[in-house]
Amino acid sequence: MEIRLSGITNDSIVDGMGIRLTVFTQGCTHHCKNCHNPQTHDPNGGYLKDTDTIVEMLAENPLLDGVTLSGGEPFLQVDACTELAKQAHGLGLNVWAYTGFVWEDLLGTEKETLLKEVDVLVDGLFVESLKSLDLLFCGSSNQRLIDVKESFAKSTVVLWK
Structure with missing residues (x-):
């Protein structure tokens, strides 16, 4: 799949916990300042790559803890990003994703x-007036690091710790 x-x-080491392969998707409708x-x-920029090639990169690097889907906006390429996440889990890796959408707007x-294939979601638009260099794995204080599995299990947002 392309x-x-x-x-x-x-x-x-800056796009989630541990050592990661970060995939920067092309295309974003948020246009954060x-x-x-x-x-x-x-959405027409960048280049096309086969997801199998990315999975090979994941499999070949024994140091990786996981893959991070960033962007752009990974949730605009749901099928390809879901395939990558499933394959990463199959390799025993965790999956983080950054999105300008918020949790509540993704549901349903x-x-x-x-x-459902993400382990930790960093949600929310980047807001320049809320920017802080002191935040862990996010750029502005409105963004949340969400434990996706726990949030689904409890039917409410559970923050990652």
Whole structure:
């Protein structure tokens, strides 16, 4: 399956807990002011890559703890990102995802398919006036780090610790 990407970073330590392969999807409709990755906004930009090639990269790196789906907006490429997440879990890796959407708006939509394959979700738009360099794994204080499995189990948002 093909996915449109802006890029891939191997051995990242800033996009979630542990050592990660970060997949930067291409295309975003949020256009947050002073976005960290504005080059990812154009849905026709970037390049196409087969998800199997990314899975091979995951399998070949024994140091990885997981994969992070970032962007752009990974929830605009639900099918390809869901496939990557499932394959990563099959390799014993965890899955983090960054989204400008909020948890509540993903529930009950086609995007929930991907959400159910994520372990930790960083949700919410980047808001420049709430920016803080002191935050763990997010850029602005409105964003939440959500334990997805616990949140589904308890039918309420449970923050990741």
